Amino acid sequence: GENVEQHPSTLSVQEGDSAVIKCTYSDSASNYFPWYKQELGKGPQLIIDIRSNVGEKKDQRIAVTLNKTAKHFSLHITETQPEDSAVYFCAASGGSGNTPLVFGKGTRLSVIA
């Protein structure tokens, strides 16, 4: 089955700097890659997703890139702000069939003012 690895597990950046979180996946049949943001005491919220027919997608300060050959995808946050501090999860569609998303173990991002 699908396996998703996420790095780093923790990340600290200065306010205004960029943050990058990377994920790799194992199943070449996966073709949907969402990213979630989880604030303390809340459930994860979808912030951006990408499908395998595109290599990059942007939404204001966040972007996701996908390299299907290397089986990795990344989340980029530019001009970070304190409210970006949260845990971020990547996920991949579970290969063939209608299996659920497989999640990475998360990255705790701290933006230091």
Add this chain to the structure above:
Amino acid sequence: DGGITQSPKYLFRKEGQNVTLSCEQNLNHDAMYWYRQDPGQGLRLIYYSQIVNDFQKGDIAEGYSVSREKKESFPLTVTSAQKNPTAFYLCASSIVGRNQPQHFGDGTRLSIL
């Protein structure tokens, strides 16, 4: 307002007791999921259901049970067989299909007295 409602937000269990966590959605989604979240472990799938009266085990189903009698409801019972039930439990729903995002509730934190 459409969404997923989990209740209660905090739940305490005595040793040997079964407890049931509620999850209701009004998004008209066919698929629903239960995850367990422990620090540093990411989201681990307990059970999922893609249609009423049918459900499948996830990666850590032992000690848990579910039912899916109505499309909008997917309760999770943590049985006394679950030896380490203290965790944050998240419910999610989605449209059935490979490339569909999951939408999460705000979780229930279960603790052992």
